[in-house]
Amino acid sequence: MVDMQWDWIGWVVAAIATMFAIRGSIRFDINEWLKDRRRRQEEQLENLCPHISVFKKDGKFVIRSTYISPPGTEAWQCQMCGHVTYDGHAIEQGQRYWAENPDELMKRNKRIKKLARKLGRI
Numbered sequence: 001m002v003d004m005q006w007d008w009i010g011w012v013v014a015a016i017a018t019m020f021a022i023r024g025s026i027r028f029d030i031n032e033w034l035k036d037r038r039r040r041q042e043e044q045l046e047n048l049c050p051h052i053s054v055f056k057k058d059g060k061f062v063i064r065s066t067y068i069s070p071p072g073t074e075a076w077q078c079q080m081c082g083h084v085t086y087d088g089h090a091i092e093q094g095q096r097y098w099a100e101n102p103d104e105l106m107k108r109n110k111r112i113k114k115l116a117r118k119l120g121r122i
């Protein structure tokens with residue numbers, strides 16, 4: 001009986017020692033991790049963003065580009081995701097694409113709103 005008890009204590013000591021060893025090796029910085037996660041979410045937002053907002057006007061859905069051009073610049077910046085472009089033609093093309101695929105746009109908008117809320121953009 002005495003032997004078994006010592007065995008048990010030995011296991012506990014080994015388990016605690018292992019825990020300390022693991023904690024030491026995967027010590028991570030929570031702030032660094034949060035910053036990383038935020039950066040990833042921002043990238044995701046930019047990739048998902050249709051750069052289009054949808055609203056209802058006279059009972060019909062209307063889409064509008066979320067790009068605005070800050071005064072004095074040639075650049076266009078998306079109000080939703082922060083993406084910057086100098087290509088007005090690409091913006092128009094994007095608008096045309098989403099106008100032809102309203103279902104996909106609605107789905108995309110739902111996902112993007114969730115993500116934007118997480119990031120505190122809306």
Ligand SMILES: [Zn+2]
Pocket residue numbers: 046049050051052066078079080081082083
């Ligand atoms: Zn955007």
